[in-house]
Amino acid sequence: MPSGPRGVRWRPVANATGRKGVAVPDLQRVLPKYLQIANHLRDQILRGDLRPGAEVPSERTLAVDWKVSRPTATKALEALRVQGLIESRQGSGSYVVDQMGVHRRARERYGRGRETGAIYPPNEWARIVAAEIVAAPEHVEAALGGDVPRVIRRHRITHGDDGPVEVSTSWISAALADVAPRLLQTERIREGTLAYLASVTGLRARLARDRVTARLATDTEAADLELGPGPHAVLVVRHVVCTEANQPLEFVEAVYPPESWTFEQEYPVTS
Known part of the structure; x- marks a missing residue:
């Protein structure tokens, strides 16, 4: 099983829509589950995989993909809102905000290279x-x-x-x-x-x-x-x-x- 950023282990899952091959990390006991989910999405935003205006997974999708409760998924998205990385739109969902001045550090590029084989x-x-x-x-x-x-x-x-x-x-x-x-x-x-x-x-x-x-x-x-x-x-x-x-x-x-x-x-x- 391949390793992801920060030593995380990855596993394929099917999400709520039934699509296959979605890779999410196995949950660890080191951090609260909602923070692990939030950190995973945050890394995708900082790496540029989720660009400004992109819709992030819904609470329901996160709950299914990560095998957590809906309140845990809700808390993960709220953590990203507090950090100013996403915003909610009434009746639509949550979207990545236009981050002025996000610097793609080497750490994000290394992580992206491990996951996708391409650093940019x-x-x-x-x-x-x-x-x-x-x-x-x-x-x-x-x-x-x-x-x-x-x-x-x-x-x-x-x-x-x-x-x-x-x-x-x-x-x-x-x-x-x-x-x-x-x-x-x-x-x-x-x-x-x-x-x-x-x-x-x-x-x-x-x-x-x-x-x-x-x-x-x-x-x-x-x-x-x-x-x-x-x-x-x-x-x-x-x-x-x-x-x-x-x-x-x-x-x-x-x-x-x-x-x-x-x-x-x-x-x-x-x-």
Whole structure:
């Protein structure tokens, strides 16, 4: 049985309409059932699988698919309403709201890749504009653990419905070029760089860490993101992926345009 995001186990079910092949996670005891359902739908929204305006499953459908009571399903949808992710329309159902500035973090893309085999939702696509071996910039060599004088540089521009939504550069040790030749091609690696590396090298990602900052866009970034005359504030995420041996495998610098990103965090508050 395949694994889903956050170590969840998946199972096929038939919903209330009788359609088959719907995959939902097995419920866990760690979180309340309604939160597990809400988190599953939230991940689909953040990944772009459920786009603004899309109808989310009804309380009845959720109750059948997840084998829970109607009040539990109702509570799950209410949790999403409180988070501002969905809205109810009288006599119609619940729909994903237009989320201004939802940033698709690497975690959401990894989860989507595991589920669907593709890391981008239908309304996003990436164009690789450079794939080459270069001397490693000092900060890139440091991020990859040092002693990595030459690296593979893959530079991409990710587009959405209304234009560029992200500019990113992946850096990987040039020592992997011979066994992973697709890294030096400008064709997209549909399954994602990490899945490809795992298939040809056996090196598997174990953990990732992100460092988030904000600064003014460079002239090149402003041009890639089609921002026009500046200055423009951009979000910069430096993303390091490590192997099971805790060795850095990939370093990614991603830049996001203004008014197109937000971050959310939930944590307990004690009095």
